[in-house]
Amino acid sequence: MAHRPTTHPPRLDALRAVQRSFGNADALDIDDDRELEEFVGVDLSDRDLSGTTFRECSFEDVTLTDTNLRGSRLIESVLTTVNAPILRSSRSTWRDVTLTRSRIGSGELFDATWQSVHISGCKLGYVNLRGSSLTDVLFEDCTIDELDLGGTTATRVAFTGTRAQTLDVTRATLSHVDLRGLEFQTIHGLEGLKGATVSDYQLSELAPLFAAQLGIVVEN
16 A cells, blocks of 8 residues: 655735736835736835735835835735845735745844745745744755744745755644655754654654653763
8 A cells, every 4th residue: 555645835816917006116005905016126125115006916126125025014925035134024915925046144034924925945034034924935946054943833845956054843733734845954942843844864863862862871
């Protein structure tokens, strides 16, 4: 009898093809509501766009240095080649979002809600998702300096071809989180790995850490 996988992959909804009009970036403001607009080659650095909602919008070659996107909502939107040395997007909502070929230095994304999010080909520094809710999220072909999932509730999250220097899962609640495609060097909060899936090789690499945490002495 064939073995059936028990780890469920992310369920990513395909974005529908839509016709967008050019958005007026200069007119963007706090608590704005934009729909079916595209922003190309604009610099939104140091702008306060907190509480803004973007529905079925696209961003390409956009700079978001120290842009305040706290409490913003990205719905069925596409971000490509975005540059954000500091991304302030705590308590934000991302639903049906793709982020591709982008660079984020410090991502302040704590207390966020992500549902059906696909991040691919990105270079990420410190990704702070502490206390966030992640459902159906895929990191693909990314490099990450530090991925902080402390206190996060994550369901059907997977990684493919992705490397992280440090992974923090302290007090995380994980369900169907597939780490087999994630290469990491350091991990914090081993008890938070409950509910995650790892490979045989990863388990062998984690064994000394588990032994140290449980006070087990290993001698030949």
